[in-house]
Structure formats: structure tokens, C-alpha cells
Amino acid sequence: MSSPIEAVRGMRDVLPGEQRATAQVRAALERTLAQHGYAHIDLPIVEQRELYLRKLGEELVGKVYEFSFGGRDLALRPEWTASVLRAYVSAMQDQPLPMRIAYSGPVFRYERPQRGTYRQFTQVGVELVGGPAPRADAEAMALACAGLDAVGVKSYRVVVGHIGLIREILASLGLEERTQGTLAWSMERMRAEGVAALRERISETIGAPPPGLELPAGLDEDQATSWLLGMLDAMRIDLSTGTRDPQDVVARLLRKLRRGDPQPQIDRALDLLYRLSQLHGSPADVLPQVATLLTEAGLESVAYVELRAILALLADHGIDQDRVEIDLGLGRGLHYYTGLIFEIYDGDQMQICGGGRYDDLVSALGGRHPTPAVGFAYGLERVAALATAVAPPAERVALVSPVSDDDYAYALDVARRLRLRGFTTTVDVRGRSVATNLRDAARRGVGYLAVVGTEERAQGTVVWRNLTSRDERRVALDEIGDG
RNA sequence: GUGCUUGUAGCUCAAUGGUUAGAGCGCCUGACUGUGACUCAGGAGGCUGUGGGUUCGAGACCCAUCAGGCACCCCA
Numbered sequence: 329m330s331s332p333i334e335a336v337r338g339m340r341d342v343l344p345g346e347q348r349a350t351a352q353v354r355a356a357l358e359r360t361l362a363q364h365g366y367a368h369i370d371l372p373i374v375e376q377r378e379l380y381l382r383k384l385g386e387e388l389v390g391k392v393y394e395f396s397f398g399g400r401d402l403a404l405r406p407e408w409t410a411s412v413l414r415a416y417v418s419a420m421q422d423q424p425l426p427m428r429i430a431y432s433g434p435v436f437r438y439e440r441p442q443r444g445t446y447r448q449f450t451q452v453g454v455e456l457v458g459g460p461a462p463r464a465d466a467e468a469m470a471l472a473c474a475g476l477d478a479v480g481v482k483s484y485r486v487v488v489g490h491i492g493l494i495r496e497i498l499a500s501l502g503l504e505e506r507t508q509g510t511l512a513w514s515m516e517r518m519r520a521e522g523v524a525a526l527r528e529r530i531s532e533t534i535g536a537p538p539p540g541l542e543l544p545a546g547l548d549e550d551q552a553t554s555w556l557l558g559m560l561d562a563m564r565i566d567l568s569t570g571t572r573d574p575q576d577v578v579a580r581l582l583r584k585l586r587r588g589d590p591q592p593q594i595d596r597a598l599d600l601l602y603r604l605s606q607l608h609g610s611p612a613d614v615l616p617q618v619a620t621l622l623t624e625a626g627l628e629s630v631a632y633v634e635l636r637a638i639l640a641l642l643a644d645h646g647i648d649q650d651r652v653e654i655d656l657g658l659g660r661g662l663h664y665y666t667g668l669i670f671e672i673y674d675g676d677q678m679q680i681c682g683g684g685r686y687d688d689l690v691s692a693l694g695g696r697h698p699t700p701a702v703g704f705a706y707g708l709e710r711v712a713a714l715a716t717a718v719a720p721p722a723e724r725v726a727l728v729s730p731v732s733d734d735d736y737a738y739a740l741d742v743a744r745r746l747r748l749r750g751f752t753t754t755v756d757v758r759g760r761s762v763a764t765n766l767r768d769a770a771r772r773g774v775g776y777l778a779v780v781g782t783e784e785r786a787q788g789t790v791v792w793r794n795l796t797s798r799d800e801r802r803v804a805l806d807e808i809g810d811g
Numbered sequence: 812g813u814g815c816u817u818g819u820a821g822c823u824c825a826a827u828g829g830u831u832a833g834a835g836c837g838c839c840u841g842a843c844u845g846u847g848a849c850u851c852a853g854g855a856g857g858c859u860g861u862g863g864g865u866u867c868g869a870g871a872c873c874c875a876u877c878a879g880g881c882a883c884c885c886c887a
Binding site: 516705 | 840880
């Protein structure tokens with residue numbers, strides 16, 4: 329006997345029992361999204377590798393399944409948003425905005441497998457393209473909650489952050505774009521490891537160039553570029569293997585070498601961000617603290633006003649305020665977010681949903697007009713594990729037991745008639761005895777057994793047995809299943 | 812990516828470093844030729860995850876590797 333072949337690590341077989349339950353949850357979620365006006369689309373699992381290189385964030389880029397085939401660099405999609413907006417830009421820009429789009433299907437991420445964490449899992453989600461803040465943000469969050477309610481997930485928490493607020497503060501301090509990005513996406517790290525650790529880390533990647541590494545004086549942009557390329561080439565550093573093209577790399581290097589952000593500015597940013605990252609709790613508690621913080625810093629914040637409006641609208645949507653928490657230290661791994669970001673957790677800290685606003689992504693993917701957009705995705709398997717409300721539809725199941733080989737054709741005819749009458753019907757293919765078929769039917773939970781032999785075949789009848797009540801009688805073919 | 816833990820029959824688990832690795836459940840066949848869950852009898856099913864090593868002798872001890880689980884990290 330040859331040895332069995334195992335499923336690939338992190339990939340799992342979904343067997344009939346689980347598949348049935350998961351499909352119910354999936355259908356219920358999709359129904360909820362459809363009822364809110366989101367049109368379902370389907371898109372390829374395989375995309376150009378390039379689609380994910382720029383805006384995904386280092387953490388997630390490292391988890392993308394990439395491969396080359398036929399000279400193309402390809403990737404298995406690690407999430408849907410990029411694909412949906414790619415499709416929007418390529419074929420849906422003629423549609424009236426806002427567009428409400430729903431999707432569901434597998435995504436792939438190379439992560440350490442665990443319970444509730446698989447390398448292939450299913451995302452069910454939406455994108456609201458052309459939906460501006462704050463109403464579209466509140467709609468998205470409320471819809472995410474509605475789906476969970478529809479499948480009976482009970483004790484979930486909605487955690488709300490706003491990356492636009494962070495960016496606004498950093499911009500007002502006059503920090504470079506790149507510095508802003510690095511700091512904005514370090515919020516989680518800062519909370520976990522403190523300011524000092526982050527300051528250390530930051531100084532390695534941003535700020536003034538170390539002494540001795542300055543550019544030769546008096547070079548213009550082109551001269552500096554070719555000088556740098558020459559240096560890199562002389563050092564045999566191959567730029568073609570990275571995720572950015574060589575021009576991009578050099579341009580970034582140049583910017584870094586020409587000027588860094590002054591340390592006082594960075595320290596001030598770190599201090600402000602640290603205090604923001606500590607703000608965590610109910611909106612009623614946190615919002616006033618944010619306001620105080622902004623006033624002390626002498627900052628006017630559009631994002632803060634927007635966040636307040638979103639939360640107020642969320643209440644108007646009927647979302648239980650006790651479920652909502654603000655966490656301004658929230659920094660999601662997808663770097664394309666520009667405003668609201670939110671995550672939904674069940675009671676046990678398992679994240680079951682995540683989303684946010686990404687107003688620059690349509691343009692970044694080549695869209696004609698800047699288009700605001702917001703969306704979210706559920707992890708279907710995680711939601712299904714918590715779903716309680718979905719009842720499988722009752723079905724009547726019958727087994728047809730031919731007594732001898734001569735009765736098999738007649739048994740098939742009986743089965744066809746049973747299916748027409750709504751029974752899920754199988755015919756014994758193993759030539760088993762009536763006794764064995766009964767035993768088998770009882771074990772499988774089959775409700776009805778039709779015995780067909782010589783006599784029934786001659787009469788056009790079956791022996792129709794209800795396995796639950798043990799009631800049995802001979803009935804004509806036309807009357808099968810009545811009562 | 813880091814740390815820990817577990818892999819023995821289809822499933823749940825036994826087996827002090829010492830015969831031919833067992834049990835329950837499940838599966839298959841049958842119990843005077845067409846009637847049941849719980850009966851009875853019989854049967855199939857294993858290179859102990861894989862590959863090395865230590866030992867007279869390894870399912871057990873050591874190393875590696877693969878897979879599952881747990882806690883981080885991150886996410887859905």
C-alpha cells in the first residue's frame with residue numbers, strides 16, 4: 329500500500345458537515361450584503377504580482393504567495409480590495425457612483441497555521457467605491473455588524489481607529505511623506521515596545537544621514553542619480569531583485585541623503601503619537617481626551633471632526649454603543665488606508681472582520697479620477713465558527729433498496745419519482761440485503777426506506793417504511809411520500 | 812519569523828528500553844434466501860509521520876525533517 333499524501337501545510341479539507349454549516353453562513357452573509365444593495369462580483373485568484381507590491385505594507389507583502397509562470401510574475405491574491413479596484417478601474421469607471429460591490433472567495437497568505445488561521449481562507453466583503461466620509465464609513469461598519477447579527481454572532485466588539493488623524497498630525501509637523509508613513513504604521517509597535525524602542529528603530533531608517541555618507545556637494549538631481557547608480561553598480565548591488573524598480577530605489581535614497589527630518593520634530597511627533605496610542609476606550613471617554621490633546625498641541629484636525637461624525641452616524645444606524653471602542657493606536661497592516669480603520673473582534677480576541685477607508689487607491693491603480701472608497705472583509709471561517717443562528721433546512725431523505733438485481737431498474741424509476749416529490753434519494757449500489765440497508769439507513773439518519781422486489785415491480789408499488797415511526801405499508805407509485 | 816507541545820489501526824487512546832504492538836468505536840461479511848439502532852460470530856486494517864543516530868535490543872532515548880495544537884508577532 330502506498331503512503332497517503334497529506335494536504336499542504338496550512339491548507340485544510342472542509343468535510344461535508346463543516347462545509348454545510350459554512351455554506352449556510354456564507355449564504356446568510358451574502359444575502360445581508362445583497363439586501364443592502366451590494367452587487368456580487370467574482371474575480372481571479374491569480375493576479376499580477378505587481379498589484380500587491382506598492383500599497384500592501386511590508387508585513388503582508390512578505391506573506392504573498394508569488395510565483396513565475398510562462399515568464400510572468402504572478403501572485404495568489406492575499407486580499408480582495410486591490411483586485412476589486414483593479415477591476416473597477418479597468419471596466420467599471422463608466423458606472424454611476426457610488427458603486428456597491430460585494431465579493432466572496434479564497435485568499436492566500438503564508439502565515440504560521442493555527443486554529444482559525446489558515447494559509448487559504450475565505451474573505452466575504454464589500455467595497456463602497458465613490459462613497460465619501462463620513463456616511464459611507466458608518467454604512468460600512470453598520471453593514472459589517474448587520475452581517476454578524478444575521479448569522480448570530482453574539483458578543484463582538486467594534487474597534488475604531490483613524491489613520492487620517494495620525495497622518496494629519498505628522499503632516500502639520502512638517503515631516504516628510506516617508507517619515508509620516510513609517511511613523512503612522514508604527515503605532516502598534518509603539519504601544520507594545522514604548523517610545524524609546526521606536527525612536528531607536530526610526531533613527532535607523534529616517535532622519536539625517538549618518539556622518540560621512542553625505543552626497544558630494546554641488547550635484548543636481550540627474551548628476552546625483554547617475555553618481556548613486558554608479559556607486560551601487562561598483563559595489564555590485566543588484567537592484568532588480570527588489571520590490572521597487574531601480575529608479576524608485578535611487579530616488580528614495582537620494583531624498584534620504586539630501587535631507588532628513590530634524591530630530592526635534594521627530595521627538596515631538598513621537599511624543600504626540602505615543603499619547604494618542606494610549607487612548608483606548610469608549611467614544612464618550614476617549615473623544616474628549618483627543619480634543620484636549622489636539623488643543624494642547626495647537627492643532628486643528630479635520631480628521632477628528634470626521635471621526636466624531638462617523639461615530640455619531642454609527643449610533644444613528646442603531647449600532648449598540650457598548651460594542652464600540654476607539655483605539656487610536658490601531659494600525660492595520662494594509663498601508664493603503666487613509667482614514668477610518670476598524671476591526672471587529674469576538675469576545676475571545678479573535679479578529680473576525682477588518683476594514684477601512686482608502687481614498688488614494690483608485691488613483692494609485694490608474695483610475696481617471698480621485699475616488700474615495702471604503703470597505704471591509706469578514707474571515708468566513710472565523711465567523712462561521714462563532715455563528716449560532718443558521719439552521720440547516722429540513723430535508724426528507726429516502727433510500728431505495730432493490731431486493732435482487734432484477735429489481736434495480738425499477739428501483740431507479742422509483743428514485744426518480746421520489747426526487748420529483750422532493751425527497752433526497754439514493755439507491756443502494758452494493759446489492760445489500762434489506763436488513764443491511766435498514767441498518768445502514770438508520771445509522772445515516774435516513775428517514776424513509778423504499779423496498780422494491782418482484783411483487784412490487786409487478787404491481788407498480790413499493791413497500792414504504794418510515795424509519796422513525798416504524799410505520800410500513802405498501803403504496804402505489806403515485807402515492808409515494810404522501811403523509 | 813520566535814518559543815513550547817503532540818504525532819501508535821479510519822477515529823479515540825493503551826503498551827517499565829525486552830516475545831509476533833493491543834482495546835473500544837467504526838468498516839466489511841454472515842446468523843434457515845424480503846425488515847433495524849443495543850445482539851452474536853467471523854474478517855480486513857500498522858514499516859508506530861518521515862529520515863538518520865545511540866543500544867545486544869527503540870513505538871519509547873538523541874538529532875533532523877514534515878504535520879497538528881498552544882502562546883507571541885501579524886492578520887480575517
